[in-house]
Amino acid sequence: MDYKDLQSFLSLCSHLHLGKASEELHMSPSTLSRRLARMEEEVGATLLIRETSPLSLTHAGEQFRRHAENTLSDWQQLKRAVGVEVSDLEGSLTLFCTVTASYSFLADLLTRFRERYPRVELLVHTGDAAESIPKAESGEADIVVAARPEQLSEDLSFKTITPSPLLFIAPKNLSSLPLLTQAEIDWGEVPMVLSESGLARTRVDRWFAARNIRPNIYAQVSGHEAIVSMVALGAGVGVVPELVLKNSPMSARVRVLAVQPELxxxxxxLCARTERLQHPLLQAIWNVSAAMDNTNTLTAVL
Structure with a gap:
């Protein structure tokens, strides 16, 4: 059981209403109900009687409420004692990012955020980079990690954290692609492994169009991580952000091509709907990222 569970229970004790507590915590009633059931399973007793309106605490629930209050109070005192500023801000945020971002610089950002805002629940969803901006636009995610699009909607705000060069990559062993050993590479013949859509695809298409070259597309895939894997297997030349390559388990099996001009x-x-930035939770994570950027923490991680 973690501190977020305890805070959720105290919210239920305060409102004695599943809907009002879930609204305060910025989570669905079904999610909060499952969390309560999990706590009751761990405690081994019923904590709240749900058949009444309002809800009512059992004897075990009353004891657990005191335990939750004391535990959270002790935790905040400990954090202050070691010099960590702890906020009473609470609720939940949904963040969408790629798998690469989730285990690279994002880990540092979320660690710092949780230290400062222990009562805020972060729901991290991962997927294809091309889905990031649409999820921010639709409101499906409160905030996303993404590459800044060339045309940013007026409804969105974007905060740059770090640049990531866009690289042409080839198999480490060029024997599978003898075209790349030529003094003058015929880019119209080289098999390419490209993303189906998104900013990287737009920029590489533009690169070929500027040279009046029709690319020989061997495969179109969803997700930059898959491109690195296919290139490592000798399928062709790919184009991926440097951030993806550095964090790929297949990075030792590919090489970066010195292609001019560079992409x-x-x-x-970070990207979010501008109107949502007025929300205290979004302001909090926005400010944490700004503080990290000022100390060059994220650049060092990369």
């Missing part, structure tokens, strides 16, 4: 780099950062 325009990505600007990787």
């Amino acid at each position: 325009e780099p990505f600007a990787v950062g």
Whole structure:
């Protein structure tokens, strides 16, 4: 059982109403109900009687409420004693990012955020980079980690955290692609492994169009991580952000090609609907990222 569970229970004790507590915690009633059931299973007793309106605490629930209050109070005192500023801000945020972002610089950001805002629940969903901006636009995610699009909607705000060059990569062993050993590479013949859509695809398509070259597309895949894997297997030449390559388990099996002119780099950062930035939870994570950027923490991680 963690501190978020305890805070959720105290919210239920305060409102004695599943809907009002879930609204305060910024989570669905079904999610809160499952969390309560999990706590009761761990405690081994019924904590709240749900058949009444309002809800009512059992004897075990009353004891557990005191335990939750004391535990959270002791935790905040400990954090203050070691010099960590602890906020009473609470609720939940949904964040969408790629798998690469989740285990690279994002881990540092979320660690710092949780230290400062222990009562805020972060729901992290992962998927294809091309889905990031649409999820921010639709409101499906409160905030996303994404590459800044060339045309940013007026409804969105973007905060750049770090640049990431866009690289041409080939198999480490060029024997599978003898075309790349030629002094003058015929890019119209080289098999390419490209993303189906998104900013990287737009920029590489533009690169070929500027040279009046029709690319020989061997495969179109969803997700930059899959491109690195296919290139490592000798399927062709791919184009991926440097951030993806550095964090790929297949990075030792590919090489970066010195292609001129270079593709325009990505600007990787946080994106959210501008109107939502007035929400205290979004302001909090926005400010934490700004503080980290000022100390160059994220750049060092990359």
